[in-house]
Amino acid sequence: xxxxxxxxxxxxxxxxxxxxxxxxxxxxxxxxxxxxxxxxxxxxxxxxxxxxxxxxxxxxxxxxxxxxxxxxxxxxxxxxxxxxxxxxxxxxxxxxxxxxxxxxxxxxxxxxxxxxxxxxxxxxxxxxxxxxxxxxxxxxxxxxxxxxxxxxxxxxxxx
Numbered sequence: 001x002x003x004x005x006x007x008x009x010x011x012x013x014x015x016x017x018x019x020x021x022x023x024x025x026x027x028x029x030x031x032x033x034x035x036x037x038x039x040x041x042x043x044x045x046x047x048x049x050x051x052x053x054x055x056x057x058x059x060x061x062x063x064x065x066x067x068x069x070x071x072x073x074x075x076x077x078x079x080x081x082x083x084x085x086x087x088x089x090x091x092x093x094x095x096x097x098x099x100x101x102x103x104x105x106x107x108x109x110x111x112x113x114x115x116x117x118x119x120x121x122x123x124x125x126x127x128x129x130x131x132x133x134x135x136x137x138x139x140x141x142x143x144x145x146x147x148x149x150x151x152x153x154x155x156x157x158x159x
Contacts, residue, residue: 001046001047001050003030003034004031004047004050004051004054005050005054007027007028007031007051008027008051008058009027009054009058010023010026010030011024011027011031011058012058012059032116032117035047035097035104035116036104036109036113036116037109038104039101040101041097041098041099042101043097043101044100044101044104045095045096045097045101046094046097047097048094048120049090049093049094052089052090052092052093052094053086056089056090057082057083057086060082063082063085064081064082065078067081093120096119099119104116
């Protein structure tokens, strides 16, 4: 499980304060490569959950400090809350990995990368809405997707 953590580190280095954006592309290519060429549901789910946990941990490293400094929490509780939140961010990718591991063999090999990216974006958009300004959620700012807010509501659950 070292590869998804290294991919997450590359993606995290693409965003501020480092801002080396080509690293995100490299990280995503290495992340998707084992998933595109086939894996079991068990490995795919663990792989995506580890990546999601690590990328959010690297991206929100400041959260424990903020909870301690401005929320008045003891360090041990602030770190525990941060780790629980990062684990929650890994739940949906875990189930996406389960589904992908079961159905990827039915998808033509050349169509796998774009389909996998679209599936991950769709499932990530229903992830926890705690940080709507997260770089992962920025796809939701596309004009076509924003127009759906009028019909679906801001959380997508209004009837």
